[in-house]
Amino acid sequence: MDLTYRVMNYSPDLDRAVIDDAFKRAFKVWSDVTPLTFTQIYSGEADIMIMFGSGEHGDGYPFDGKDGLLAHAFPPGRGIQGDAHFDDDELWTLGTGIVVKTRHGNANGANCHFPFIFEGRSYSRCITEGRADGLPWCATTASYDRDKKYGFCPSELLFTNGGNSDGSPCVFPFIFEGTSYDACTTDGRSDGYRWCATTANFDQDKKYGFCPNRDTAVIGGNSQGDPCVFPFTFLGQSYSTCTSQGRQDGKLWCATTSNYDTDKKWGFCPDRGYSIFLVAAHEFGHSLGLDHSSVREALMYPMYSYVQDFQLDPDDVRGIQYLYGRGSGPKPTAPAPVPTKEPEPIPTEAGSTSTTEEEELTPEPTAKPIPVDPSRDACVEKNFDAITEINGELHFFKDGKYWTLSSFWKSGIQGAFSITDTWPGLPAVIDAAFQDVLTKRVFFFAGRQFWVFSGKSMLGPRGIEKLGIGKEAGRISGALQRGRGKVLLFSGESYWRLDVKVQRVDKGYPRATDDVFTGVPLDARNVFLYQDKYHFCQGSFYWRMTPRYQVDRVGYVKYDILQCPQH
Structure with missing residues (x-):
């Protein structure tokens, strides 16, 4: 059986090629142990429609912001059934921190290697040092000094995503509603996405694109997703990494200018994020008809945990092979029966609610009614x-x-x-x-x-x-x-x-x-x-x-x- 899937939109946290590869590997988790095959299509209606959304995203089951509910998927069926939705308020990575896929340079699109050595100094971020054009770059091996392998990091100065400009870079400054902007902005949007004009005057040309997330783009704060600037000054001291100084909650933060004391611009430093591969493999299990597992080591266990060397648990194999038959995995055994219930989206991290009602009704059987006026058409x-x-x-x-x-x-x-x-x-x-x-x-x-x-x-x-x-x-x-x-x-x-x-x-x-x-x-x-x-x-x-x-x-x-x- 061949099933189709379509990615409707992409998270700005990862390069599209990284997301496509993660989804392909997530489907392979299930095709390796069943007769199922999965084919990506790029237009029309697919069996599994995949999208990223924030808050209320159109299906009646809103996401809850960062952390908590990561994603949900619907059991197989017609229409929205089988579809998988991912919370775009999460930081999507491969589970071990920001993934930065390079462009151009001489590394054929390899990911950044953090930390890396440049001119004898260690860097754990994209840098502009060594360049006069201000374009951020990184080494793709542990030592640029030794290997000379590098690529450019995502930057609005190189390209934009989406919009109507075919990936053209931002033009700074640009005019929007009569105001001049020297950086990406969220003004004019209710979804919080950073954007820019790709000509000098948006009011006149209406050309725009969404700014790619940089490797050190901050979360929250007051800097609209600008990157950290290192070193920065805070209370007269210089910091070359994110710090928790000045905060009682222990959260790491950074300044987005070289001097917090004068500019007061800041944001929280990104964390390790959630593995788009692991969450997708879990959600696609729901799309194929699997419910949650009570086995903590199983992929279908309802709570997320990062596993570096992932292998499908026998409990997952038994469940999927009971539904679709055996592929290259072990002989299936029937899982314990579960109560039949109405299809509903199944979240990656399930919560529970307790509700009460004012009055209870006792069901009574309803006999088939007798027509009182068969002649009335x-x-x-x-x-x-x-x-x-x-x-x-x-x-x-x-x-x-x-x-x-x-x-x-x-x-x-x-x-x-x-x-x-x-x-x-x-x-x-x-x-x-x-x-x-x-x-x-x-x-x-x-x-x-x-x-x-x-x-x-x-x-x-x-x-x-x-x-x-x-x-x-x-x-x-x-x-x-x-x-x-x-x-x-x-x-x-x-x-x-x-x-x-x-x-x-x-x-x-x-x-x-x-x-x-x-x-x-x-x-x-x-x-x-x-x-x-x-x-x-x-x-x-x-x-x-x-x-x-x-x-x-x-x-x-x-x-x-x-x-x-x-x-």
Whole structure:
């Protein structure tokens, strides 16, 4: 079996070639012991889409900044399933500190060798000594004096990443919004990435690129990722390396000018970072369907630890061969069964949360409803009050009645059924509904009230303000389930993310629908999830959006979804 993967973007911490090589080796970990093969593609939809992102990065499962959650991946399946995401707030290395891949010079792109000797002095960083053009460089062996092997370190004076300038170097100074800049900046961006113009006037030419991270780029502080400057002066003393002087927490820092006492510019020194190879191999295990292991030495153990001479543990081999068969590894044995659960992204470092609920519902079996008006045809309705999927069937609500359409069986439209016969106590007009994928409870919304059903047991009505939704919301027009107990609720031009377990919307909401769901009607009457895609309805039409937020179809609700005959 050949699986494809695509790298959507890259971390600025490492050269692209280093990242590509790390991912290739990470996939080889699994292909060496199974019949699987992996092929990188550069356009289109791959089985495993790989991306770097910070904070809320589009899948509903935000990263938490530096350290903590390093990455997450989704089990195999359609759409976003199988994809792997890496937290771009981490420092990505090969696990032993900054990796600096050189360009040009005479070392054929070899990595810097730290420390190295130049003119009898030892250096543990890229330097500009010995050059009049200010370009940072390093030796690629332990002694430049002996071997004369060198290359240039990443620098905005040599090239930029991304942007729209095809890798052209920065031009300093440059003009942005009327201000002159002599260095890379984060101004004008909300993601914190350093950038520069590649012509003298961005306001006029709009040409830019992202600045590559230098080997000594600082983290935090007030220098926007500028490199350390050695030696630097602090409280009258000279420092040639990072220091913890002046700090009670013991963290290493440096100045980014030659004199901290006068300029007050500083940042934290980068640490050893996290091995992109080891984390990727772990995440790709999840992409292939593996859960976490309880064996501490296993790759699939949930806590990160650096291993210099990595070898796949027998527990990992047994698990992957149970799923895909034997490659060149040992004969597989079946692992202990694990509970089946709804697909959700699996983090590299898992935390735990404890939640409580105000009331408990006792589930009751729900018998198949009996149509109360079989002659009432859903195909004659101009629109519907609400549309949602419950127990694998699409439900269409209208004026106290509803119809069902199976997602799995070609049984056609069933109904009309009575809303109050199935869910006693609900009003005739329903604005929105969704079913929690974990508990199978059904939430209904009408006006500014909501009800929760388990079978025919009901909680409610309650006001939506109990969920943390303010008066800016009129009616809830739809819901999109996102897994892990999260649901997006839509109203007008905004949406909220609801934590179903605690029945409260998350902090940072509402957000503008158009910021993420670009290209769909902002005044959609119905919003629902169907066949792993998002549907936004307005009038007789629907807009279908992929999990990657691309509208891939506009059609008729009646003819395309209900399969009504066209007259």
